[in-house]
Amino acid sequence: MKSFTSIGLFTLVSVLSNGSTAQDLLIREARIVPVDGAEIPTGDIYIKDGKIAGIGKDLQVPAEVPTLPAVGLVAYPGFVLAHTSSGMDAANEQVPITPYVSVVDSLDPASNFFEDCQRDGVLTIGVFPGERTIIGGMGRVVQPAGILVEDMTVIPDAGLKLSMIPAQGSRASHLAKLRAALDEAQKYWKDLQAKAKDQKETGNVSLDLEAFRAERRKSALVRLLKKEIPAIIACENGGDIQRALELIDQYQLNAKLYCLPGTWRGAHLLAKREIPVLLSADLEIEEVDPETGKDVVRIVPRIFQEAGVKFAVVSGQGSLGRRYLWYQAASLIRYGFKREDALRAVTLAPAEFLGLGAKKGSLTVGKDADIVLFTDDPIGGMAWVDRAFIRGQKAYDRRKDPRLSDLIGGAAK
């Protein structure tokens, strides 16, 4: 009982302290790109209690609210990276079916990755296990600020990662193993229900240690089948999409798809489905027609758009460009997308993919104050993050980034 009181007290204290540290702020005279509305050439953003309380020209706020002059800076909502395996100590388990693991135990808040996220204006991150396992474990949505994973967390159980991509062996055996795991969980869930009903009717309660152990191993899959958590299903080609859809229908899953470039062949299958889609970092796929030898460069997002599928994109690792979300948005514009659609694909669309459309992804009154002030429009490629705010609190300041100034000196004026 005593411990419960102290936990309650601790929660209360932490709530209070959170409330008091969220500094209200008025960002003045920035160029504002809200993403879900028209651009404001010069306007103010009022941050109150960690939320956006007002956006517009010459906002009237209480006199005690500090102001931040932002003339010449460009305000964007924090970018949302909806799927990555960075920030973990290893992306994949060695065992192929591990529904009981969670990235929470793998995340390192001190990882350089989160520092890079701040520096690059990525303020919401979906961390999920990689694609080399059949059932990879539980993902988590975090923000790049905080000492403990718990401080960083936005959604603790953001979805169970499934993969349609065999790390070894054939797709047939891969899928058979996946189905077997789901079938087993389904049977287990039914047994549980029957047992509960039995207990209710007879009043007999028995302590079943084996069942208790099984519960721990299977609870994630049961929650998946109960639709308490979504499945994030990685697909590599068109056939994977078709088989993923079959699984979703058969097991009635609440599912989201993470699509590698080869999935363009299955884009049309998703047209009439309300399944959130996230495209991986490779936005182009190069193929050579085996008959004619002619090059075909397929622009994957364009194919999804033409199929009528809404999607978000992620950034990846690797060399210069594709590791930045602003670059991915710029690539979409290069491919002929409208600017607002391109911006949406790295902000609001990934926020919606994570189920955070009401809280993140745009500068909208009532949403979390996840705001990035850039030195210029980031989509052009020459801008740096000047300041970043997460839920109204300053998370990054370029003047206090010694590594950056060591590297580029006066470059980021």
Added chain:
Amino acid sequence: MKPIGWIVLVGFLFLGCLPAQDVWALKVGRAHLGDGTSIAPAIVIVSGERIQAIGEKIAVPKGAKVFDLPQAEVTPGFIDGASQFGLIRGELDNEERSEVTPTVRAASFVDLASFDLRRAFRSGTTTVVVHPGSRNVVGGQPTLVRTGAEVSQTLADTFGVRVSLGLDPTINAGRGGQGMPPRRPNSRMGVIFEARRAFTRARDYADARAKGAGIVDVELETLAAALAGKLTVFWQAESAKDIYTAMRIAKEFGISRNVIVGAQEAGLAAAELERTRTPVLVGPLFHLERRGGRGPRSTPESEGEPLGSAAESSRHDHEGHDHAADHGHEHPSAEPSNQWPLYVDEESALLHGCNCCAAGFPNFAVLEPLPPAVTPERLFRAKAPFALAGGELEPGQTLLDFARFAVRLGLPRERAIPLLTSEPARFLGLADRTGSLKAGLSADIVVFDGDPLLATTGVRAVVSAGKLVDLREETKP
């Protein structure tokens, strides 16, 4: 009909058709001339394979077709002075019969129809120098290629010889196989010894020939030509110490035409490069990611990369791979720190099978920290002669992106385009052929939708030797 009659007739037809078919013009919003200046708006008149005239207000010949693109900006076709396009990586690009194979020509194994050459063309690179692989100390002779939308064309194949320093030539140390003699050098010192020995032999050979000796050795002849300044020596040197070594050997043997390629750490040797006026082709450039401190395991494999077997994945995993067994050398482990100790490119890591060797950071515990992406800015500040190279190792990582990121990291905007055009042309001895928008030069032109340095700008069309390829048509779905 007599042959002479044919010639007269054909000649007559040719002249008659010339203004209508052979001369055309581009009217664009801005032309970046390649030397850092630009004119706006601009008219470029192309006649046959060459630029006939360029200017703000010049008369377009009657009957010439005019492409009027007021939003577009044009630059000279880009020149990639150090690529491995068109080679089947790791297989055909190294002649492993000996450490020193100066007569091997990249021209003999470059696939002119290869996808990467076509990809380079589409991203605006109209001229490339394809190098032999880096596993030989003297790897052979690079070849100059004009890229094409379909098939590329070899322009020259005896203008230089490539020497690899660093640890790439030690990769198969001690191993022979397939009737090959065992590879000799297993350390940086051994590699440098082989390079010195090769040039010493060439010098002795040249002396003997000068004194009337009758023996002819084609391999030594090639190296002697390099010593005599008839060929350019392309030194592949990634780390600062290898760059210093290249300059040292060049000085010892009085080699007058030198170009350093790779040169990830050229920023650390910038002052000496400036002093000796040794041109550098920097690239590929990598991002600013820190490695080493927490080890590569802190950044698991890319989400987008092709998924392969477990064995393939372990090639990325430095800690999981037995370095000593694979490469015959050990690396000291990095001290955990918050420095920026190691920067690697995953693509070249994949090619070489090892992060540290591939990026040329073999002893990363002792290196000064400096990520390659800031190298251009450092070289610019030191006024060292340099250009960018090594683009398109992976799709979407274009030569132009290197320039864009160099500007992002502090290079003045107007210096960006010269690093891809006039500067490499100068180092490669091509300045009278390409690399600038100037009357009389080859009509190698990249047409952009807008400002080429903006990440949102795509390539609209590429002109190579006067032939325009509209990429909008090509990539139409």
